[in-house]
Amino acid sequence: MYARNLVKKFLDLSGVPYEHRIHSTSFTAQQVAAAERVPGTIVAKTVVLKADARFVMAVLPASLRVDLPALQRALRAKDLRLAQEAEFQRLFPDSEVGAMPPFGNLYGVPVWADKSLTEDREILFQAGTHQDAILMRYDDFSRLAEPIICSFARRSVRPA
Numbered sequence: 001m002y003a004r005n006l007v008k009k010f011l012d013l014s015g016v017p018y019e020h021r022i023h024s025t026s027f028t029a030q031q032v033a034a035a036e037r038v039p040g041t042i043v044a045k046t047v048v049l050k051a052d053a054r055f056v057m058a059v060l061p062a063s064l065r066v067d068l069p070a071l072q073r074a075l076r077a078k079d080l081r082l083a084q085e086a087e088f089q090r091l092f093p094d095s096e097v098g099a100m101p102p103f104g105n106l107y108g109v110p111v112w113a114d115k116s117l118t119e120d121r122e123i124l125f126q127a128g129t130h131q132d133a134i135l136m137r138y139d140d141f142s143r144l145a146e147p148i149i150c151s152f153a154r155r156s157v158r159p160a
Contacts, residue, residue, distance in 0.1 A: 005094045007101040007127050007134065014144055018136035025130045027098060029062030032133060036124060039063075044117060044125040044141075046102045048088045048109070051077035055088060057104035059125075059145075060114040064153035071112065071152035095128040103145050113147035 011018050023035035029045030036043070040063035047058040047066055056075065058066050072080040085097050091107050092100045102125050104111040117123060123141050127134045142149075 005128060006106055007103060010103065010106060010144070011134070011136070016136060016140040016144065018134050020127070021133045021135060022131055023133060027130055032124070032126060033062050036133060038124055041116070042120045042122055042124055044102050044123050046100050046125065048083040048100070049080055050083045050087070051075045051080050055083060055091060055109050057102065057109045057111045058114070058152065059102040059111060059117065059147060060153040061116055064114065064116065065156050067152050067154045074112065074150040074152055096130055099126040099128055099130050101125055101127050101134070102141070105145055111145050111147040112152065113142070113145070113149050114153040115149050115151045116153055118142070118149065
């Protein structure tokens, strides 16, 4: 399985405790939260964006969505948009599309994490496949991924 590749090796070499979990196939972070029976606030979703000519990784709780104007201001980018899967899949060769772990530093992609993630003790994220997840302490994630912390997430607006 993919989780046994880069991210798992990285965590093992770093010596941090974590729990590797396997769940039913889940394509969204909210589905991962349901499959793992955990609140969406601790499930981190990874969103790849194109800021001007470079890729960036935004990491935020599954229960929230990226506020593009807020992140654009934080990045000081002229243009910011969601990257297309075809554009970024080659950046994460060891991961299934849409299941990239939030360690952009392993792939040369800067990581921006929403401040709300810092409020929980643990973080759970997809680990390269749509069936593998890693549960670990947020502090360990932050130390290893070295994200830039700012506020760029907002609640999803659901139609009535």
